[in-house]
Amino acid sequence: MSLLSLENVSKRYGDGRRERVVLSDVSLQLDAGELAAVWGLRRSGRSTLLHVAAGIEAPDTGVVRFLGRDLARHRDEALGGGIGYCQQTFRAGEARTAREHVTLALLARGVVSPEARSRASAALERTGATSCASLPPAQLDGAEAVRVALARTLALRPQLLVVDEPAKGVDLLARDEILTLLRSLADDGIAVLASTGEATGLSGADRALSLGDGELHESPARHLAPVVPLRRAAG
Amino acid sequence: MQSPVNWALLGLVIERPSYAYELAQRFDRVYEGALSLSSTSHVYTALGTLQYRDLVEEVAGTRRGRQPRPRYRATTRGVSEYRDWLVGQFRDNRRRQRLFVLQLGSLTHDPDAALEMVARFEEACLEEAAKTPIGPPGGTSAEKDTNLVGRLLAEDSRLAVGARLAWVQYARRELVALTNSRRARA
Structure with missing residues (x-):
């Protein structure tokens, strides 16, 4: 059984003449420890695919299962529990610092304060965001914002991480570090499903897929790409 | 000069003047999987050709002793011709890509076959994209220098694959439209 x-x-x-088929008879399986990246042009439906996979949106037809259970019926327990969704836009809300942004997500889930702080610190360290943890969210650069957003999602200990365009807005020279981080999360056993508008985002993926006109295409063989170990000191 | 091995060797001499055996070792290391020497002696033949064409020259005074190891360095002409050749390579790549599209054109009488070819081309692109290595810059300056070539290579591959994937989407739409219009006419 796939994860x-x-x-x-x-x-x-839409409907009538304005109807647009975003996903057409799409099938996909993802196992623990796999990194799958979906490439698509603008308005190809890659964000919709991720929303449907994470249980944020329900499909019109077909079934999405997480751990064998129909997401349409168990959406609330899965999203934020076993499934972590990391959105493209970084919204810090009322948090004064990046650390608070991560901690608040845990407190909102009922995690008690000391444990929430400890889990937030561990997640920030795991994503290499310790050095920017005390900064106000508005002062984070593109790569730091992605690291903090990933930390916030990881702090909830998901089995499946769904990430919308992780490399978007990230400086070219910092981009590979984000991709390496995603690869290492998959190597830790988390299933990662990421979208990308640039072929760069496919690097290091076990499975590279493309989405266009509602159809999902995949390379025939699964590959483990050679990855240079992350040298950046965490924190 | 047509031989890619000769041009690649000239590039290595430009990068760092050296003697034949070291150049052969560096050649294998740098061009592994892309180009190969038929044997170590191939490098001596290639250096002879480069020297004959005045693209490299022996460094004076390195042919002394019981086991002389003449060192080679690039001439001004060698550096200049190497740069021109590099630019020419870009045109060659474009020509190969154009050739692929033109040859695919011979399948447009059978759009289903052309669509299948496009799908296989896309699979190859996705495979290449996933295999492209990722990695941050190295720690020491020497590692950064070494990794720089790898990163430039990876970025070139990613950008090329991105453009091809976008072309695949376009080609697929055109071929589907062609199929639909033929069905409507039939």
Whole structure:
């Protein structure tokens, strides 16, 4: 049984002449420890695919299963529990620092304060964001914002991490470090499903997929890309 | 001069003047999987050709002793011709890509076959994209220098694959539209 399974999923927006098929009979399986990256042009539906995979949006037809259970029926327990969704836009809300931003997500889930702080620190260290933990969210650069957003999601200890365009807005020279981080999270046993608008985001993926006109295409063989170990000191 | 091995060797001499055996070892290390020497002696033949064409020259005074190891360095002409050749390579790549599209054109009488070819081309692109290594800059300045070539290579590959994947989407749409219009006419 796959950790995540999309079975003949379809999704449309609009109706009549304005109807747009975003996902057409899409099937995908993802196992623990796999990194799958989906490439697509703008408006190809890659964010919709991620929303459907994370249980944020329900498909029109087809089934999405997480740990064998239909996400349509168990959405609330899965999202934020076993499934972590990391959105493209960084919204810090009322948090005064990056650390607080991560801690608040845990407190909102009912984690008690001392444990929430400890888990937030561990997650920030895991994503290499310790050095910017005390900064106000507005002062984070692109790569730091992605690291903090990932820390916030990881602090909830997901089995599946769904990340929308992790390298978008990240400086070219810092981009590979983010991709290496995602690769290392998959190597730790987390299933990672990421979207990308640039082929760069496919580097290091076990499975590279493309999405266009609602159809999902995949390379025939699964590969483990050679990865240079992350040298950046955590923190 | 047509031989890519000769040009690659000239590049290594430009990078760092050296003697034949060291150049052969560096050649294997740098061009592993992309170009190969038929044997170590191949490097002597290639250096002879480069010297004959006045692209490299022996460094004076390195042919002394019982076991002389003449060192080679690039001439001004060698550096200049190497740069021109590099630019020419870009045109060659474009020509190969154009050739692929033109040859695919011969399948447009059978759009389904062309679509299958496009799908296989896309699979190859996705495979290449996933295999492209990722890695941050090295720690020491020497490592950074070494990794720089690798990173430039990886970025070149990623950008090329990105453009091809976008082309695949376009080609697929055109071929599907062609199929639909033929069905409508039939």
